[in-house]
Amino acid sequence: xxxxxxxxxxxxxxxxxxxxxxxxxxxxxxxxxxxxxxxxxxxxxxxxxxxxxxxxxxxxxxxxxxxxxxxxxxxxxxxxxxxxxxxxxxxxxxxxxxxxxxxxxxxxxxxxxxxxxxxxxxxxxxxxxxxxxxxxxxxxxxxxxxxxxxxxxxxxxxxxxxxxxxxxxxxxxxxxxxxxxxxxxxxxxxxxxxxxxxxxxxxxxxxxxxxxxxxxxxxxxxxxxxxxxxxxxxxxxxxxxxxxxxxxxxxxxxxxxxxxxxxxxxxxxxxxxxxxxxxxxxxxxxxxxxxxxxxxxxxxxxxxxxxxxxxxxxxxxxxxxxxxxxxxxxxxxxxxxxxxxxxxxxxxxxxxxxxxxxxxxxxxxxxxxxxxxxxxxxxxxxxxxxxxxxxxxxxxxxxxxxxxxxxxxxxxxxxxxxxxxxxxxxxxxxxxxxxxxxxxxxxxxxxxxxxxxxxxxxxxxxxxxxxxxxxxxxxxxxxxxxxxxxxxxxxxxxxxxxxxxxxxxxxxxxxxxxxxxxxxxxxxxxxxxxxxxxxxxxxxxxxxxxxxxxxxxxxxxxxxxxxxxxxxxxxxxxxxxxxxxxxxxxxxxxxxxxxxxxxxxxxxxxxxxxxxxxxxxxxxxxxxxxxxxxxxxxxxxxxxxxxxxxxxxxxxxxxx
Numbered sequence: 108x109x110x111x112x113x114x115x116x117x118x119x120x121x122x123x124x125x126x127x128x129x130x131x132x133x134x135x136x137x138x139x140x141x142x143x144x145x146x147x148x149x150x151x152x153x154x155x156x157x158x159x160x161x162x163x164x165x166x167x168x169x170x171x172x173x174x175x176x177x178x179x180x181x182x183x184x185x186x187x188x189x190x191x192x193x194x195x196x197x198x199x200x201x202x203x204x205x206x207x208x209x210x211x212x213x214x215x216x217x218x219x220x221x222x223x224x225x226x227x228x229x230x231x232x233x234x235x236x237x238x239x240x241x242x243x244x245x246x247x248x249x250x251x252x253x254x255x256x257x258x259x260x261x262x263x264x265x266x267x268x269x270x271x272x273x274x275x276x277x278x279x280x281x282x283x284x285x286x287x288x289x290x291x292x293x294x295x296x297x298x299x300x301x302x303x304x305x306x307x308x309x310x311x312x313x314x315x316x317x318x319x320x321x322x323x324x325x326x327x328x329x330x331x332x333x334x335x336x337x338x339x340x341x342x343x344x345x346x347x348x349x350x351x352x353x354x355x356x357x358x359x360x361x362x363x364x365x366x367x368x369x370x371x372x373x374x375x376x377x378x379x380x381x382x383x384x385x386x387x388x389x390x391x392x393x394x395x396x397x398x399x400x401x402x403x404x405x406x407x408x409x410x411x412x413x414x415x416x417x418x419x420x421x422x423x424x425x426x427x428x429x430x431x432x433x434x435x436x437x438x439x440x441x442x443x444x445x446x447x448x449x450x451x452x453x454x455x456x457x458x459x460x461x462x463x464x465x466x467x468x469x470x471x472x473x474x475x476x477x478x479x480x481x482x483x484x485x486x487x488x489x490x491x492x493x494x495x496x497x498x499x500x501x502x503x504x505x506x507x508x509x510x511x512x513x514x515x516x517x518x519x520x521x522x523x524x525x526x527x528x529x530x531x532x533x534x535x536x537x538x539x540x541x542x543x544x545x546x547x548x549x550x551x552x553x554x555x556x557x558x559x560x561x562x563x564x565x566x567x568x569x570x571x572x573x574x575x576x577x578x579x580x581x582x583x584x585x586x587x588x589x590x591x592x593x594x595x596x597x598x599x600x601x602x603x604x605x606x607x608x609x610x611x612x613x614x615x616x617x618x619x620x621x622x623x624x625x626x627x628x629x630x631x632x633x634x635x636x637x638x639x640x641x642x643x644x645x646x647x648x649x650x651x652x653x654x655x656x657x658x659x660x661x662x663x664x665x666x667x668x669x670x671x672x673x674x675x676x677x678x679x680x681x682x683x684x685x686x687x688x689x690x691x692x693x694x695x696x697x698x699x700x701x702x703x704x705x706x707x708x709x710x711x712x713x714x715x716x717x718x719x720x721x722x723x724x725x726x727x728x729x730x731x732x733x734x735x736x737x738x739x740x741x742x743x744x745x746x747x748x749x750x751x752x753x754x755x756x757x758x759x760x761x762x763x
Contacts, residue, residue: 135165140174140212142205148218149184149195150246151294153258157191159205159212174205174212183219195219220248225259225298227291233303233343233386234281240269240387242277244291244298259291259298268304286342303342303386307331310345310383310390311338317368317394319355320401320763321612321660321712324369324452324503326527327357327394329383346384353613355379355396358502358556358585361527367502369452370398371554372612400660401712405478405760406431408720408727409445409459409707410752416444418459419748420478423759425716430729431746440482443468446494447707447756450474451503454762456530458506460494461485467494469508469523471530478760486532488521495564496607498550499525505588506532509547509561510539518547520561520581522588535588542592543579549607552583554614558637559583559590560597562605567623574604574623580637593637600629601644607655611662616642616687618656620667626650628667630687645689647680649697654706658684659714664736665689668708668719669698677705679719681736699738701728702745707756720754721745727757 141160149155161172178186178193180201186193193203198221205212226245234240246255261271263279265287272278279289281304289300309332317325329345330338345364347357357368368381380393403423410417420434439445443461450457457472457480471483488494493511500507508521519539523532548564558580565575578597581590604623610616617631617639630642647653647667654677655668665684671677678698682689702721705728709718717738719728726745730738748754 135163135167137208137210138162138164140172140205140207140210142203142212142215145215146218147215148220148248148251148253149193150220150222150248150253150255151195151197153195153246153253153255153293155193155195155217157186157193157203157205157215159191159207161207172207174207177204177206178202178217179204184217193217220250222246222248222255222294222296225255225291225293225296226252227289227298227300229300229386231301231303231344233305233341233388235308235387236281236284236304236306238281238304238387240279240302242279242289242291242300244277244293246293246296255293259293262290262292263302264288264290269302305331305342305388306333307339307388308334310341310385310388312381312383312390312392312394315392315394316378316396318397318399318763319368319370320399320761321370321373322452322761323401323454323763324367324501326361326453327366327368327381329364329366329385329390331385331388341385343385348382348384350380350382350393355381355398356554357381358504360502360504360585367504368394368396369501370396371614372398373400374398399763401761401763403711403716403759404762405434406709406718407448407450407457407758407760408748408754409448409756410748411444411446411462411722411755412753416442418445418448418457418472418480420480421746422478423711425711425713428741429743429746430716430741431718431727434478435480436749437472437480437482439470439485441468441470441485443470443485445755447497448758449497449499449506450758450760451499451525451530452501453503453527454760456525458497458499458532460497460508462494467510469497469506469532471532473530474760483530486523486534495548496550498552500552500556500583501554502556503527504556505535505583507550507552507559509550511546511548511564516546517541518544520544520547520550520559520590522590524588537589540581540590542581543577543596545575545577547579548605549619551608551610551617553633553637556585557583558593560608560617560639562602562608562619564604564606564622567604572623576602578602578605578619578639580639582637595638597631597639598641600631600641601627602629603627605629606653609656609658611658611684611687612660613662618658618665618689620653620656622652622654622670626653626669628653628656628665628689630689632687643688645682645691647693649693650678650680655708657708657710657717659710659732659736660712661714663714664694664732666708666710666717668701668705670704670706674703674723676703677701677721679708679717679730679738681738683736694736695738699730699740702726707754709757709759711759712761718757718759720757722753722755725749725752725754727754
């Protein structure tokens, strides 16, 4: 059968198409290549691995494709042509490129920086004679740092004490007891650390148990236990820890790794376990700390001026009248006029801030078992002009003193270290600290002893009036007590001439009395890294000039002391607390009247007795606290501090 010419042509075309398709097979082709990381920086001697990703004509993406690597400047950095691992050789930059199947990648710049220093961690550590220690090295360069643990050369100066693993970079193996320097060397730069190998097998903490009251502290010691069951002093840095920091927390302070533990909340029938570590050594038996709510045995009142400038002592019976019974009066050794009294958490020392013509002083007193005081050596604050408030940190390490007008109208904070054996005070270099201050009034410190806050009172009585509107926040150096201003300062939250402050018992909520304009109290919440968040500002109806705050030890009630009008009586306003927020209205409308110009307020640990020092009335106003937080004045309602006296603050001495 004969075919038509048109049909024959169609067959030929179809056959050609089949042959063409068979030849190309429609295989996807590599279109472009990217490499990563983009623009890295390494130090001389370090390495950087690069990877390549291929993108194909059919949309496929293939990571880690096989390519050939190259460096444009092999004097700066070489690169393995197959693996893509670059090695820094000299300072400079080079372009890294990958090629495959005739396709050249996008490029990236590798910067090689000379290391300026090397930091080895841990800087100092202790391990047992059978132990190991992993060290790490960070190379620092202008603009950054890099982990170079795997690239440095590790060595121990005394190989009789320790040697380094040949397979695991930075791993030191103990050889025998002793101390050796550890070095990490890269491109001629050397980082150092100290490694101590001890025959100790564990740590022993003494005492193994202790009872303390809320707000009180005790000292713990630590020793290394040897295989023959004898002990020796610790040879490295000790790190303390608490099983329940909210009830009792601990810090390292003083010689030979000693720890100070402070109680913050009653533990009831349970205990808080306090442990210590020293490198690879740990406590086998932690110290068991029992925290009791405590009982007030004594009270101390600072009489500032007049015919009776002294510190008065009282015995306290919180559950029965007259509640306070006069014990003694102690004159200051230099004739100064006490402003405030505070007690160290260990219960051994009391500190007063006092004024003299042209100067101010801080005086330590030793507290005897019967509550009597023995004055130590006063410390003169030569540059000070107007002491306003003092505060001891929760562990009794440092005394902070707010001065309204030093070294200028902005004011400053003086810091002293406290000798744990004598109570003697030593001024911390850098005092007075002045950052972000504007006539500081009150001070507050968190339960870890890490963050300090000052209320900037300003000058509300000036012409024109200039009340402060901020708080200043600082970080406390745990060893020296020096203050460093936090980068982020607290919010204002309605602050207006903020005066004295107080925490709730958990150390979560901070309450600040606002002295000027609309009488109020501002509340803050403590967050991570010392950050305060605004909670609420509560207007106090009927108040004139709120000056001082206090929270009941059971955390249920907030009391704000109103200084009152000039030459007039003040009042105490109570509020219920719910999740840190005060109630919108006082528990008692109009508050509870107290004497003239009240300044100091204190609540005993049972939350049953409240005392107010009225500077213009020469007395202490007393109240019992009811189940609803309402205050009731007993008979008699006041305790005289002596004719002509000017009591500013009252302080309860709390014991187990």
